[in-house]
Amino acid sequence: xTTYTICVFTSNSIGLLNRITIIFTRRRINIESLTVSxxxxxxxxxxxIVIKHxxxxxxxxxxxxxxxxxxxxAVFGYLNDEIVYNEIxxxxxxxxxxxxxxxxxxxxxxxxxxxxxxxxxxxxxEKTGNETDIFAFFDYLRQYEILEFVRSGRVAVGxxxxxxxxxxxxxxxxxxx
Amino acid sequence: MQAISVMPELEPAEMPRxxxxxxxxxxxxxxxxVDTIFGYPGxxxxxxxxxxxxxxxxxxxxxxxxxxxxxxxxxGYARMQGRAGVCLVTSGPGATxxxxxxxxxxIDSTPLVCIVGQVGKKLLGTDAFQEAxxxxxxxxxxxxxxQITTADEVPEVMAKAFYIAQAGRPGPVxxxxxxxxxxxxxTQPFVYEKCRTIISYRPRLxxxxxxxxAAAKLINGAKRPYIFAGHGVQISKAEAExxxxxxxxxxxxxxxxxxxxxxxxxxxxxxxxxxMHGNYGPNVLTDQADVIIxxxxxxxxxxxxxxxxxxxxxxxxxxxxxxxxxxKIIKAHAPVVGDAKEVLKALLPLVHDNDHTIxxxxxxxxxxxxxxxxxxxxLSGDTEKIKMAEVIDLLSRKTxxxxxxxxxxxxxxxxxxxxxxxxxxxxxxxxxxMGTMGFALPAAFGAQVGAPDRQVVAxxxxxxxxxxxxxxxxxxxxxxxxxxxILNNNFLGMVRQWQQLFxxxxxxxxxxxxxxxxxxxxxxxxxxxxxxxxxxxxxxLDKMLAHDGPYLLEVIVExxxxxxxxxxxxxxxxxxxxx
Numbered sequence: 001x002t003t004y005t006i007c008v009f010t011s012n013s014i015g016l017l018n019r020i021t022i023i024f025t026r027r028r029i030n031i032e033s034l035t036v037s038x039x040x041x042x043x044x045x046x047x048x049i050v051i052k053h054x055x056x057x058x059x060x061x062x063x064x065x066x067x068x069x070x071x072x073x074a075v076f077g078y079l080n081d082e083i084v085y086n087e088i089x090x091x092x093x094x095x096x097x098x099x100x101x102x103x104x105x106x107x108x109x110x111x112x113x114x115x116x117x118x119x120x121x122x123x124x125x126e127k128t129g130n131e132t133d134i135f136a137f138f139d140y141l142r143q144y145e146i147l148e149f150v151r152s153g154r155v156a157v158g159x160x161x162x163x164x165x166x167x168x169x170x171x172x173x174x175x176x177x
Numbered sequence: 178m179q180a181i182s183v184m185p186e187l188e189p190a191e192m193p194r195x196x197x198x199x200x201x202x203x204x205x206x207x208x209x210x211v212d213t214i215f216g217y218p219g220x221x222x223x224x225x226x227x228x229x230x231x232x233x234x235x236x237x238x239x240x241x242x243x244x245x246x247x248x249x250x251x252x253g254y255a256r257m258q259g260r261a262g263v264c265l266v267t268s269g270p271g272a273t274x275x276x277x278x279x280x281x282x283x284i285d286s287t288p289l290v291c292i293v294g295q296v297g298k299k300l301l302g303t304d305a306f307q308e309a310x311x312x313x314x315x316x317x318x319x320x321x322x323x324q325i326t327t328a329d330e331v332p333e334v335m336a337k338a339f340y341i342a343q344a345g346r347p348g349p350v351x352x353x354x355x356x357x358x359x360x361x362x363x364t365q366p367f368v369y370e371k372c373r374t375i376i377s378y379r380p381r382l383x384x385x386x387x388x389x390x391a392a393a394k395l396i397n398g399a400k401r402p403y404i405f406a407g408h409g410v411q412i413s414k415a416e417a418e419x420x421x422x423x424x425x426x427x428x429x430x431x432x433x434x435x436x437x438x439x440x441x442x443x444x445x446x447x448x449x450x451x452x453m454h455g456n457y458g459p460n461v462l463t464d465q466a467d468v469i470i471x472x473x474x475x476x477x478x479x480x481x482x483x484x485x486x487x488x489x490x491x492x493x494x495x496x497x498x499x500x501x502x503x504x505k506i507i508k509a510h511a512p513v514v515g516d517a518k519e520v521l522k523a524l525l526p527l528v529h530d531n532d533h534t535i536x537x538x539x540x541x542x543x544x545x546x547x548x549x550x551x552x553x554x555x556l557s558g559d560t561e562k563i564k565m566a567e568v569i570d571l572l573s574r575k576t577x578x579x580x581x582x583x584x585x586x587x588x589x590x591x592x593x594x595x596x597x598x599x600x601x602x603x604x605x606x607x608x609x610x611m612g613t614m615g616f617a618l619p620a621a622f623g624a625q626v627g628a629p630d631r632q633v634v635a636x637x638x639x640x641x642x643x644x645x646x647x648x649x650x651x652x653x654x655x656x657x658x659x660x661x662x663i664l665n666n667n668f669l670g671m672v673r674q675w676q677q678l679f680x681x682x683x684x685x686x687x688x689x690x691x692x693x694x695x696x697x698x699x700x701x702x703x704x705x706x707x708x709x710x711x712x713x714x715x716x717x718l719d720k721m722l723a724h725d726g727p728y729l730l731e732v733i734v735e736x737x738x739x740x741x742x743x744x745x746x747x748x749x750x751x752x753x754x755x756x
């Protein structure tokens with residue numbers, strides 16, 4: 001099984017998420033993670049979809065099927081070494097009176113994670129990294145009581161000097177902000 | 178003397194009148210040149226029907242008997258006209274009844290614009306009366322769908338709808354229009370601008386030169402090249418270009434089911450048609466070609482059989498407008514993305530004059546075998562009852578191969594394709610990809626409306642007919658001279674054939690107790706008769722063809738005949754059976 005990251009650029013419209021995901025479900029491909037956000041260009045959304053698949057051919061076919069959707073501007077399928085990618089995880093750790101104190105220095109320096117919220121009997125730690133980093137940190141935190149753990153989907157940019165505008169030069173989009 | 182207006186609500190001339198969403202929709206249809214729509218009214222589409230009342234001069238609305246009929250009729254119309262067929266139905270069940278036709282149009286690349294009513298915007302998601310999530314239901318089976326919730330959206334969305342339905346590889350578009358958007362007034366004057374392009378959808382029509390050159394190189398170097406002509410040839414109206422290409426290169430041409438009639442069956446380059454029940458030579462010799470030139474076809478599993486054993490020896494030139502079809506089933510060595518007509522035009526000067534007579538004659542050897550073992554015996558007339566093949570063969574001769582054949586799905590469909598000798602282009606309308614029983618009667622009606630100058634003959638099985646026979650009413654009310662032939666074997670014949678061949682004759686629920694079809698037709702006000710005796714067949718066909726108006730001819734055929742040749746499901750094309 002190889003991990004593929006599929007980046008889909010679309011015009012922003014209602015129902016598009018459904019139109020894209022049914023292409024996966026119809027072919028019985030499980031979506032590992034999915035992130036949607038507006039891009040730097042006004043009215044353009046970006047879907048980052050992570051899947052695992054054994055056949056590169058099938059993934060290429062999938063990419064072409066997604067490209068076929070009328071609102072889709074461009075689709076890129078990437079292997080991990082072709083992208084810079086990350087995700088974010090939040091850990092809610094129980095810290096009642098008398099419990100084992102948090103080693104904030106190790107958390108900060110070794111795991112590059114940060115306590116972002118101090119509650120009365122708990123803290124929330126934020127960790128950014130790839131899946132391996134995050135699971136290593138999870139392992140480290142097992143010594144405490146993990147009340148909640150949540151990961152975002154992957155976000156990724158391709159390792160090229162090109163931007164979306166260069167793939168679609170005829171578009172004249174303003175920046176979103 | 179100047180007329181004095183006493184109507185206080187009359188607006189000053191310089192103030193343009195604001196249209197309701199429904200009126201705007203009518204103006205859009207007129208601007209798109211739509212003169213015929215197929216529909217059925219209901220609660221959530223009533224404002225549109227009210228607006229339509231004022232547009233009866235410009236738009237001929239045809240009231241069908243069931244929304245599925247509207248869909249198939251629009252398909253038949255679209256295929257004859259080469260432009261989008263338009264359907265108008267209400268929300269909920271009106272829309273869900275249309276779903277089969279939409280799916281059929283999607284897989285057979287037929288342009289449709291389906292306008293569907295929806296509950297008011299405030300009621301969306303409340304399980305209101307006749308509310309169904311039609312956007313959700315049709316998303317996987319439309320080329321595009323969109324929900325209109327404000328009247329102001331109407332012109333731009335309708336322009337996009339017609340563009341998307343017809344551009345590139347055509348397909349069905351569904352517009353879900355809330356009742357509130359139908360009723361409310363636009364906030365600005367109606368302006369219609371046809372859609373010419375969409376930034377995210379720009380189908381490539383003109384091929385890339387390097388792709389053409391790669392294709393030409395393969396074709397020019399081929400010893401046994403072989404053309405597969407698909408539905409795309411007809412959609413892009415590339416019949417003349419196909420002929421010019423085939424004649425210059427001398428390459429044999431086989432068609433797919435939907436590619437039939439793109440080349441006359443008596444043309445020297447024509448060798449037959451491909452697929453599960455296609456001709457013997459064209460299937461077998463697929464394995465001996467060294468270059469396959471596939472034009473506007475998608476290597477459907479009914480063509481390839483077991484795809485893993487299919488044309489492994491050949492290089493493939495795949496000419497196709499939809500890039501997602503390239504490499505989908507069969508790897509293309511020289512893909513050419515573009516419109517079939519444009520590609521063939523551009524390719525013609527790049528290919529050498531050639532003469533593949535020896536290779537083409539290979540096909541004739543197989544024709545002899547097929548004729549001896551199948552065709553001649555089927556037409557010999559030595560059985561007690563009439564055979565389907567005899568009916569089609571005689572019909573073909575009586576119509577000089579110039580009729581539009583609209584076929585349903587099953588044995589009669591395959592027999593119609595096997596025995597009709599197509600002489601004119603655009604002469605077969607059938608449900609290929611979806612295999613929708615009940616397609617033929619409404620599609621034949623739509624085809625006749627779309628091609629009033631042509632003789633339209635529907636070939637229908639007794640099972641299929643009972644799925645949409647209510648459209649006899651539509652045919653009669655609209656006085657369309659559709660001729661319908663029911664080939665009645667009192668069986669769901671194709672399923673029975675499979676049960677005989679692959680399920681040791683365990684005939685599981687395939688025998689029908691049929692009604693009196695002719696009485697049914699008469700009940701609708703349509704003339705007809707039954708032909709049972711072989712001696713009466715010729716006169717029966719003459720009577721039907723000569724009849725002024727619609728006519729139903731029921732022919733009682735051999736109960737348990739099988740369609741051969743046959744590539745069994747999952748087998749390779751080389752394993753084609755002659756009996």
